[in-house]
Amino acid sequence: MNRRSFTGFTLDPDQLILGGIGLLFVLVGIGLLFIFGTKVTLECDRSRPPAGMCTLRTTSMFSSREYDFAIAELQRAVVDVSYGEDGDTYRVVLVTNSGNVALTGYYSSGSSAKEKAADQINAFLKYDSQQTVFVSLDDRIFSSIMAGLFSGIGALMLFFAVLKTIQFNQNREVEAVD
Structure with missing residues (x-):
């Protein structure tokens, strides 16, 4: 030995x-945990001064950050697809006047949750009578x-x-x- x-x-x-x-x-x-353990929330409120605001909040296991922007900046939400040999992965992207803003910095499986989130955001933008929208994507449990x-x-x-x-x-x- x-x-x-x-x-x-x-x-x-x-x-x-x-x-x-x-x-x-x-x-x-x-x-x-550091990379994928995040919860992302988008909250938009038309009654929040000045002239309606959105808050994009990203919370990980160890930190939190917020990004505020006007609803008028937001054009639509789309589901971005990354095609791979092992299968497709997805993420929600906000299309704004200043450029695209991905809700997460990574792609993950499960298109239905991402499509539902994008549909909620787009419905809010389409119908002015809807005062608020709250969308949450939480990957902390899986990670x-x-x-x-x-x-x-x-x-x-x-x-x-x-x-x-x-x-x-x-x-x-x-x-x-x-």
């Missing part, structure tokens, strides 16, 4: 690889589940790598006493 010992501590390359992969899984899980799976599997891999290393060292000490 190819093991190296440093003053009573033995490194097994197999356990080092298992622990490294486990750590990588934990980091990927945390990264998923939390995925992050939990990745981090949990990684933590288990790390745990078993350390446990096996400790057991190996205990067995080695027992052999040395005999």
Whole structure:
């Protein structure tokens, strides 16, 4: 076996690889929360001075930001599609006088929720009698589940790598006493 010992501590390359992969899984899980764990809300109110305003609020697990703009800036909402080999992904984009504003910085599966959100926004713009619109897209639950799976599997891999290393060292000490 190819093991190296440093003053009573033995490194097994197999356990080092298992622990490294486990750590990588934990980091990927945390990264998923940072990147995809967001809730986006768009709230427009025609009675809000001056002359009707919209607030686009993005809330992640660790931060929140708001962007206010006039309803008059908003032309329509569209569903942007990214075509891929593994399937299509979607996001809602607001078409404004200043350019396009994506509700999320990423594409995700599930076109129906995105189409429903775009339809709500477009109906609000079409019918002046509708005073408010509130649209919410929340990816926090799905990303939390995925992050939990990745981090949990990684933590288990790390745990078993350390446990096996400790057991190996205990067995080695027992052999040395005999």
